[in-house]
Amino acid sequence: MGVSITFLGGAGTVTGSKYLVKHQDHSLLVDCGLFQGYKQLRQRNWTPLSIAPGQIDAVVLTHAHLDHSGYLPLLAKEGFTGKVYATPGTRDLCRILLPDSGHIQEEDAEFANRHNFSKHAPALPLYTRQDALDALPLIKTVAFGKTFSPIPGWKASFSPAGHILGAASVLLEVAGRRILFSGDLGRPDDLLMSPPQNAPQADTVLIESTYGDRTHPHEDMLAELAPALQRVAKRGGVAVVPVFAVGRAQALLHAIHLLKLKGELPESLPVFLDSPMAVHTTHLFESHPGEHRLSQHDTRALTHNATMINSTDESRALASRHGPMVILSASGMATGGRVLHHLAHYAGNHRNMIILTGYQAPGTRGGTLASGARTVRIHGRDVEVNAEVVQMQSASAHADANQLLTWLRTMPKAPDQVYVVHGEAGPADTLRSRIVRELGWRAQVPEQGSTWPT
Incomplete structure (x- = not known):
């Protein structure tokens, strides 16, 4: 049986990134994000995952933003007990972001109950500050460039992605397949962060597409x-x-x-x-x-x-x-x-x-x-x-469409398949089209909940 990826989030939308990689009896989740934005997206946070959290062996985080890490307290609360691998910067930021996320959800539920504007009686938080604190000890740090084994026989490594402190691209090697998750890529000309490292060789690439249909203005x-x-x-x-x-x-x-x-x-x-x-x-x-x-x-x-x-x-x-x-x-x-x-x-x-x-x-x-x-x-x-x-058009911490293509071009040779993720439908499809047209690579935009081979 080959290696498959199920897109549990970050497909057709810029939020809720969760990519389930399966091989034989093992399952690994790359990113564990909250859905944000439209109500119908936020409601997905309340829908159980298609896999029981207790059946997931490990989690690897690309970075700490809540659309990539914010579901972790709920995953742990619902039975996940494995390790969560992250860079030291991501671990440090999760210690700040996740308890705060739980606190805000408690506050919002309490405010809704006090002012009676929730349709639910009582309104409940998705998870609490304490749930987040309980999940933090699961995080194990790995430095950039160091190979680790999240599951016996599987290998993974982090390379710098710019964007925010700790942000990484993840290269996963399983059953002879090399799968590259771009994570959120920063800009090479960012005011604050260092540029992303060149992309390593991979058979399958998941590339973010937040700005897949536009370029940043020249104005700084x-x-x-x-x-x-x-x-x-x-x-x-x-x-x-x-x-x-x-x-x-x-x-x-x-x-x-x-x-x-x-x-x-x-x-x-x-x-x-x-x-x-x-x-x-x-x-x-x-x-x-x-x-x-x-x-x-x-x-x-x-x-x-x-x-x-x-x-x-x-x-x-x-x-x-x-x-x-x-x-x-x-x-x-x-x-x-x-x-x-x-x-x-x-x-x-x-x-x-x-x-x-x-x-x-x-x-x-x-x-x-x-x-x-x-x-x-x-x-x-x-x-x-x-x-x-x-x-402001110039404050984005994400690479634009040209910069995403430039990063893909740094790969030593063409991958077998590119999946365009973490973008609204328009930007994702525009980037897919450019990858096919300008690079001559196979690319597609996966749908939420779909499963594809690597």
Whole structure:
């Protein structure tokens, strides 16, 4: 019997990445992500997997973003007891992200119950903070470039993918087949992270396609961010910036620091980082100096050039301050977290600004704001959007279509098969078409739940 892959997530959508590799009696899950965005996608998190968690031998994580790691506490709660292999950076970030994810789900359920806007009585969290803490000891770290055996007779190794701290591509070798999982690939010209390593030889490749149908603008983040913040500062407004606590928050902090150094923003413009998770992540950059471009001085500046907000009382107190000021707060697509309170408070005022800093999945509040909607639903009520909405095109931490193809071209020779994953239907099919046309390789977009040979 050959080696097969079942696409349990990250197929036809950018969320919920889960790829089940099976050979004979063994099963390995590459990534263990939560579905986010549209309600029908989020509801998949509540549907049992097609395999009992206790029958999965091991999990390998490409990186710590919740759409790749956020299902892990539920997997463990439902009976998975194997090891979870990850890079040290991914382990460190999971220690921050997963308990926070459980905490936010508990808070959201409690808020829904208190205000009676859930259709379920009572509303329940998918998993709790404690469930996440219970899952963390399963994670075993492996350094980049070191071969390990997640299952006897199987081999795997991590290579740097850029994107965020700890992010990796995974090469899996089983029964004579070499399967390469790109993970989320960073940009070669990223402001913060080092570029992805060249792709190793493989028989089968799973390539992400978040930006499979477009290229990033030539304009860099500083050139795009400066005029927006200059406008809002001039009119005394508040810029609310939904950010991913991991990666995007630090890139924005670094960009604002550089703009102040260049004299393009007033040194006195107050900047607040209102996300305990982002605050903790920012300190991690000092522990992983080899993975990013920042000097020691730049790394220190990340934590010194903004006011770090930890407590909910400090967060609430921001509402009584007057602009101009910049509030960076999670989550990046405004799906939850403290940024929702800031959006509810500031979105109605035309002097204020909402800056969207990267890909906004359809069905998220960020996606609603990016589409130009004049209202956004927050905590069960419609909030008017009179603030200026700016969508930055240059802040993405994902490789664009040309960069994805360039990475594929670094493979020593053509693979037998490419599966285009982790993208909406349009971008995934556009990238598939380019792979076939420009590289002459076999490529297809697998459907959710489908099983294919390697």
